Amino acid sequence: xxxxxxxxxxxxxxxxxxxxxxxxxxxxxxxxxxxxxxxxxxxxxxxxxxxxxxxxxxxxxxxxxxxxxxxxxxxxxxxxxxxxxxxxxxxxxxxxxxxxxxxxxxxxxxxxxxxxxxxxxxxxxxxxxxxxxxxxxxxxxxxxxxxxxxxxxxxxxxxxxxxxxxxxxxxxxxxxxxxxxxxxxxxxxxxxxxxxxxxxxxxxxxxxxxxxxxxxxxxxxxxxxxxxxxxxxxxxxxxxxxxxxxxxxxxxxxxxxxxxxxxxxxxxxxxxxxxxxxxxxxxxxxxxxxxxxxxxxxxxxxxxxxxxxxxxxxxxxxxxxxxxxxxxxxxxxxxxxxxxxxxxxxxxxxxxxxxxxxxxxxxxxxxxxxxxxxxxxxxxxxxxxxxxxxxxxxxxxxxxxxxxxxxxxxxxxxxxxxxxxxxxxxxxxxxxxxxxxxxxxxxxxxxxxxxxxxxxxxxxxxxxxxxxxxxxxxxxxxxxxxxxxxxxxxx
Numbered sequence: 022x023x024x025x026x027x028x029x030x031x032x033x034x035x036x037x038x039x040x041x042x043x044x045x046x047x048x049x050x051x052x053x054x055x056x057x058x059x060x061x062x063x064x065x066x067x068x069x070x071x072x073x074x075x076x077x078x079x080x081x082x083x084x085x086x087x088x089x090x091x092x093x094x095x096x097x098x099x100x101x102x103x104x105x106x107x108x109x110x111x112x113x114x115x116x117x118x119x120x121x122x123x124x125x126x127x128x129x130x131x132x133x134x135x136x137x138x139x140x141x142x143x144x145x146x147x148x149x150x151x152x153x154x155x156x157x158x159x160x161x162x163x164x165x166x167x168x169x170x171x172x173x174x175x176x177x178x179x180x181x182x183x184x185x186x187x188x189x190x191x192x193x194x195x196x197x198x199x200x201x202x203x204x205x206x207x208x209x210x211x212x213x214x215x216x217x218x219x220x221x222x223x224x225x226x227x228x229x230x231x232x233x234x235x236x237x238x239x240x241x242x243x244x245x246x247x248x249x250x251x252x253x254x255x256x257x258x259x260x261x262x263x264x265x266x267x268x269x270x271x272x273x274x275x276x277x278x279x280x281x282x283x284x285x286x287x288x289x290x291x292x293x294x295x296x297x298x299x300x301x302x303x304x305x306x307x308x309x310x311x312x313x314x315x316x317x318x319x320x321x322x323x324x325x326x327x328x329x330x331x332x333x334x335x336x337x338x339x340x341x342x343x344x345x346x347x348x349x350x351x352x353x354x355x356x357x358x359x360x361x362x363x364x365x366x367x368x369x370x371x372x373x374x375x376x377x378x379x380x381x382x383x384x385x386x387x388x389x390x391x392x393x394x395x396x397x398x399x400x401x402x403x404x405x406x407x408x409x410x411x412x413x414x415x416x417x418x419x420x421x422x423x424x425x426x427x428x429x430x431x432x433x434x435x436x437x438x439x440x441x442x443x444x445x446x447x448x449x450x451x452x453x454x455x456x457x458x459x460x461x462x463x464x465x466x467x468x469x470x471x472x473x474x475x476x477x478x479x480x481x482x483x484x485x486x487x488x489x490x491x492x493x494x495x496x497x498x499x500x501x502x503x504x505x506x507x508x509x510x511x512x
Contacts (some may be wrong), residue, residue, distance in 0.1 A: 045089030066108035102283040110276030129257040139252035177230040223258035316351040341378040
């Protein structure tokens with residue numbers, strides 16, 4: 022009993038292993054494509070166990086399911102694809118059908134045609150070759166002799182005899198060089214043209230008066246237009262077989278064109294294989310480079326945002342960094358699930374957003390530094406203009422500057438920074454206007470202006486170069502105004 026239980030367990034394990042067995046083709050697909058690649062495959066109708074694997078509507082590989090290898094030799098791949106194209110088009114059966122067609126047509130018409138020839142006396146020498154010989158032939162047969170002088174009968178016999186000979190001649194022309202249809206589309210076209218003529222002849226002969234019965238259309242009634250003798254049995258000239266053969270040859274021509282294109286198809290498949298193989302070999306490194314770029318950018322931006330927050334608080338920076346972290350997490354999830362293309366597709370979005378964030382941090386820093394420098398510059402301008410604008414104005418600007426510093430001390434919001442810059446600009450404009458106005462007043466004075474003298478104990482400030490330049494220009498203006506006024510008085 023135990024032995025039986027053990028054997029049953031082994032059998033069950035074997036069945037389970039078989040159920041979960043993965044074919045070499047399936048292993049190849051799992052390795053070579055990502056889960057969302059939309060992979061399809063079809064078995065090639067050729068010798069061996071080959072599959073054509075496509076992804077996203079593009080033919081990518083031909084895989085041998087016996088070992089999971091891909092066909093990379095162009096000659097072998099072309100041969101496999103040609104076999105498949107031929108078999109899908111039933112190429113050999115269509116060739117065989119085309120070759121056997123004449124014998125089948127001859128067999129179909131043989132019995133009744135031979136019988137009709139006997140009825141008109143055309144089954145011997147010299148036979149019916151013209152009006153006189155056809156008449157002689159018909160008179161040799163008692164039943165034909167009885168009807169030969171009926172209106173139109175002999176003409177109908179002659180017409181049929183002529184067309185049946187033409188039909189046989191065309192069948193012979195069809196058979197000549199029939200093997201050429203294996204590789205020559207023009208040969209196929211020629212055979213289709215012959216079939217078209219055979220079809221017309223078959224349709225015409227079926228309406229000959231010697232075959233029509235009095236019950237056929239056009240043979241009876243007040244509107245009858247045909248003389249219907251019903252002299253010979255209807256002959257099967259294979260009208261439906263001719264039509265079918267014409268269609269087979271048309272599809273054979275299409276198949277021949279497809280077979281001829283398999284070399285180019287094989288080259289395209291090998292190119293697609295190489296492209297996908299290159300992607301597979303580089304995707305790991307490409308993603309790792311992208312991952313490190315995301316990690317470094319986010320880390321750097323976070324550090325810079327901490328420094329920025331000491332002087333300027335910009336909520337947009339934090340929002341952008343959060344978006345970058347979301348992209349990074351999304352890419353990580355994609356890669357862990359095997360969707361490397363989706364992960365790498367996020368690269369351009371991340372890089373653009375990262376550059377925007379770095380630029381914003383730089384702009385925010387630059388705005389604050391510019392504001393701080395403008396504050397220092399304004400303070401220097403007030404000091405350097407004190408001798409001209411007077412102590413009262415110096416006190417006024419000093420008080421405003423102190424208030425500005427108190428109200429807009431770091432860290433500033435972007436809105437506060439904008440307000441502070443506006444306020445500072447107004448003060449700077451006011452100082453510039455006052456300085457210019459008092460400079461003009463000083464130049465217009467008839468007596469020298471008594472300028473305030475700094476206390477002796479006051480340490481002289483280090484005056485920047487731009488102040489010296491401004492002073493020289495200001496002095497030149499005063500001198501020119503003085504001489505202008507002097508000339509005006511002299512005049």
